[in-house]
Amino acid sequence: MGKVLIVYATRADETKTIAELIAEGVRIAGHEAIIKRINEIKSEDDLNGFDGYAFGSATYHGEMISSMKQFLFIAERAELKDKVGGAFGAYGWSGEAPGRIFETMKNIYGMKMVSDPLMLKASWIEGGTKASQDYGKSIVSLI
Numbered sequence: 467m468g469k470v471l472i473v474y475a476t477r478a479d480e481t482k483t484i485a486e487l488i489a490e491g492v493r494i495a496g497h498e499a500i501i502k503r504i505n506e507i508k509s510e511d512d513l514n515g516f517d518g519y520a521f522g523s524a525t526y527h528g529e530m531i532s533s534m535k536q537f538l539f540i541a542e543r544a545e546l547k548d549k550v551g552g553a554f555g556a557y558g559w560s561g562e563a564p565g566r567i568f569e570t571m572k573n574i575y576g577m578k579m580v581s582d583p584l585m586l587k588a589s590w591i592e593g594g595t596k597a598s599q600d601y602g603k604s605i606v607s608l609i
């Protein structure tokens with residue numbers, strides 16, 4: 467059984483809901499999912515020991531939330547090379563955050579990424595629940 471860590475940054479909890487649905491998908495596929503709000507991660511030690519990772523942030527003013535930027539520097543020191551990864555986030559119209567996180571995981575950490583970041587206007591929009599659960603399943607399919 468694989469173990470997936472899901473870390474999210476949110477302001478209005480929509481990205482938290484997506485994180486919970488991704489975790490559901492991981493569990494439906496028979497694997498373990500641990501969810502952490504971004505301020506629960508204090509050092510790279512908190513990131514080691516997982517097989518897969520999903521990092522998510524909502525987009526505000528064309529950017530990821532600043533705590534996610536700090537977190538990505540912490541994650542640079544963790545042992546993430548060749549681990550499976552995905553990125554996600556809620557957005558309103560431009561949705562820069564998930565793509566930026568995804569590219570950092572791929573290009574800086576050298577992770578084995580799922581095909582695309584998951585961007586959702588809202589988890590409750592038709593298809594959003596399934597898309598989030600499927601994203602969790604696609605992460606564990608690469609473990």
Ligand SMILES: Cc1cc2nc3c(=O)[nH]c(=O)nc-3n(C[C@H](O)[C@H](O)[C@H](O)COP(=O)(O)O)c2cc1C
Nearest residue numbers: 477478479480481524527528556557558559560561
């Ligand atoms: C002040 C403000 C600025 C925002 N800026 C952007 C933006 O630049 N691009 C975008 O796609 N969405 C933007 N949004 C929309 C949020 O990304 C959207 O509401 C999202 O669902 C919030 O996710 P959260 O609940 O996880 O914080 C903005 C929302 C607010 C309130």
